[in-house]
Amino acid sequence: MANLLLQDPFTVLKEYPDRLTQTLETPLQTCCLRFSHGGDYLAMGASNGAVVIYDMETIKPIAMLGNRGGGHVRSIESIAWSQDDRYILTGSRDWHVKLWDLQNPGMPHRSVKFNAPIWTCQWRGEGNLGCFGTVYEEPHAFVIDFVPATPIVEKIIDPTEVLEQGEHDRSQEEDSTEFQHQDYGYSLVACVHPIHKELLIVGTSKGWLKIYRIAGRKTNLVHTYRFAYTNAKHLIISQSGDRMAINSSDRTIRQYFLEINSDLTEFNFTLEHRYQDVINRLQWNSICFSSNSAEYIVASAHGSSARDLYLWETSTGSLVRVLEGAEEELMDIDWDFNHMYITSNGLETCNVYIWSLVIPPKWSALAPDFEEVEESIEYREKEDEFDQAGMLEQQQELDQAEEVKIDLRTCEKFDVRGNEINYNRFVIPTDYESILMLKYWDKERLAGH
């Protein structure tokens, strides 16, 4: 990656991508995509269950999850990278959630089967191999502990809710008034609060948000909030944890300001903006926030007439940019803040589109006295320009400049855009075995001719 400090700051510090710069034509029918946290890799899940990882430096595939067996066999619904980018979670319509260790991507590290297709899967937090998942037609989300060889799956359920559930089944016939229990519907989406990692926010099919607090083996439903009377399709929270957006089936994206008091007992949702397509009343396919406090939100629209990504400023709620270039409906979205890439996959061709910044080369950045000229000009030496007189002073100045110790070894903690970069990134090992096999097959093929 080019040294961003040397580039034109006005371009580098733009807060969202400019234009379509790359189209990846893969043989797969990509339906789900996710950047690694460092932005070095892009994982793409396909409708046949394949998951391929692209290296973003070379824009070439470098690993295929499950090429030694044990891959998914139905379309991938959800992909999640672990915080250190070493592990990947995949949830699929084939009822499995699989955990992959990229040290050995040929076989799944762990696998767990549910009794219905998977909606979403998500990491629980840093360090441990814990995961949350939501499953088709299940009233509760699940927590999966992947540490033991046979993963432990538990329902995320408040002790008081168990009663409710029994009551609820009977209430259909008897209409029991003894408990005015609420039917929240099926749990569809789940999201861990990025700051308070013990909080899990679940969005349901009846428009409820349920906030669980999970501490050790204790699970408490600490808050519920009804945002609408419809399905929750996506639920995202900004990195800073105070902005939340819900994409729901009523063709609306609701953006909330989220306030939580320090002992995690009081929750306050303030509806900031609602994003709707007022003319065509389109559904939103997917949504994504920008980094940190989420100054921007980007969404893809449903329908063959919609071919762009829409980007709004979250503070004012106004549309600031339409990312054009793709010639088809766009589905999933992900945003890599390190390289300032936004990626999305097309519905028809299943190509993967990448929008990013185009930084023009700026030579004057290399030395402050470099000057860029449009045409060649004849240089006229100034009267005292190369005089010997000032040489001594100049030399002293240079010596002084050299006195300053330059630290070349300590890594910067943040890049110019304010993303944390000083952490150990996992590097996917080169699969030498496959290269050997390819070479062998090539030789065989040549010998055959």
Add this chain to the structure above:
Amino acid sequence: MVTLPDWCPAYSSRKKDVETGEEVFCICKKPDSGELMVGCDGCDDWFHFSCLKMAKKYNELVFSFYCPYCQAGITGPGAHNDGKLPKTLWRRKCRVLDCFKPIAENSKYCSEEHAVAFMRGLVDRVEIPGQDSSLVLRQMLQEPDFDHFKNLGRNGLPTPSADLAPGLLTNDGTLQDLEAQLRELRGGAKNGVETQIEQLTQYSQWVQTVNDLLFGDNTQENANGDSAPAGGKTSRTRKRKQTVKRKAICGYSSELKAPCSAEDFVAEFKQLDSESTELKGVCCKLRCVRHSDWLGTRQTSLQFQLESLQSSEQRLPLLIKIRQDQLKMQLYKHITKA
């Protein structure tokens, strides 16, 4: 189109020096000074070795020489429209590194002395600590007849004897790992998957029977003309498509085993109230979205497993061979001086 090399001046047909009238040769257009020259087979002119940037030591290796002009088609056979441009041909050189004599007939060497010298050089490069290298070499050529010698190395690298490198192939971790994987694979992993497929087929047939018993008349009405289903999975899916609204219970159970005979199940099912969705662990919903395609998913998954096991079965022996060759090569390189 071959162009002239950039050090070669453009062609000139001049044969005599303008001033002295002496005959001139080569691209340099100078008279013969006794320096080594070579005659071109295309234009019959003579050329200095040094002018053509050819080392003089290659003198004896020239088989048929063509000057740059002939090679570019300006003079010689290439100039007469037959199109084919001539090229200089060389004789094969003796295998001894600094000998530039051409090889003798049916040999790779210029003379018998050099053949012996070359082989001696090879033998001298072998250096095995604590052992007589010539003895070891002799041992490697166990059957010292000529045909055997000629074929040495043609079928992969020869395996070194046990006392030369004890445990070379048996003590290698990677190799042991691969071999263990292969043993495990051949030990019946495939059978396991095949049994599972068998079980699944049996269960799907049971579900089919139950559905036929429950809604049998329904099917016959809708699917008239459809050939009798053999109970296979393909006929089942095909039938599904033709009779879109065919009534059938989902039939998914986590065990994938028939809980009782189809007749008993049907009898119990008919006594069930309409609200129930499960009987003996079997999902009885009529149009079950939740478990839709449970059979197909499971079948594909097992099929995939079988395929990947088969490809591993092909891959592993190959990897083992590659690793073995690698180890042997390392050993041979180790005992040979550069």
